[in-house]
Amino acid sequence: MTATADVSAAWQAYQRMRLQLNGRINRELSRSTGLSEADFDILFLLEQSQEGTMRSIALRCGLEWEKSRLSHQLRRMAQRGLITKAAGAVIELTDRGREQIAAARACHEAAVRRYFGDVLTPDQLATLTAISDRVVSRLTQDREHSGQ
């Protein structure tokens, strides 16, 4: 039986890492490219797909976002000229969007490596992957609590 103190220590340490790590990466991304994490995630998925087009529903499944969240975000990104909305709920990457995600990807990868990949051992990385998979599978398992 795991002691409460150990769980609590791990939780607190994890919270600290979560807040600071993602804060730092997002700040660097925003400062050097003007893109938010939300922008980045969407553009990244779009760039992955050939032709740079995806249906809304595919984005939603890939990101596991709520539909209203995606709708609001796509509207703002279309206003900024990063994407365009075509018929049939098809979202298309613009040239401007393509430039930005290319630059942002480099910045993001560098930050992830600098603050995460480079400071952890292969063992730690493997354990973190296992931990994450375990927690996610637990969450998926009792989806009934989720309300979503």
Next chain:
Amino acid sequence: MTATADVSAAWQAYQRMRLQLNGRINRELSRSTGLSEADFDILFLLEQSQEGTMRSIALRCGLEWEKSRLSHQLRRMAQRGLITKAAGAVIELTDRGREQIAAARACHEAAVRRYFGDVLTPDQLATLTAISDRVVSRLTQDREHSGQ
């Protein structure tokens, strides 16, 4: 040298856990107590301290929040009657706030245990703590990039 693929796999798994785990816990907290994560964090700190009072600056240091964020949040919480603002930037827990944080703490602890503590081995918890400390210390080390 750690392979790029391993870093990337660990990063993606971690991101999934981060998004889903915190999303679930916050949703349960909000549904069953009406408190957001921000509310919870502040009330938790206030409850810790004897008398349920703290100076703004102490809250800011404890939470590592930006000053404007704290100011906005305290204003909203005062409007909802969870706290009161006294002279000298002193924040005081109200009776209503005390009730809510007590209920919320139980709910939060149960959720952390259910989705996190109960599904990980002592070894995994210890490794996660080590990972978190390592990453946080790396972040603290080159604070110059932070902009904050």
Next chain:
DNA sequence: TATCAACGGTTGATGTATCAACCCGCGAGG
């Protein structure tokens, strides 16, 4: 003493997240 810089705190503007309500097209069952 006068000034200035630093710091704690507030405010307003903007972007982001979530919930609820709504619109619409479509297929199942009457």
Next chain:
DNA sequence: CCTCGCGGGTTGATACATCAACCGTTGATA
């Protein structure tokens, strides 16, 4: 053929996060 429900998408309201600009006090220095 009807209609009813479901799912994809939009919209509006509200809460939260972040940035920049501002206000007051305080302490160091010219």
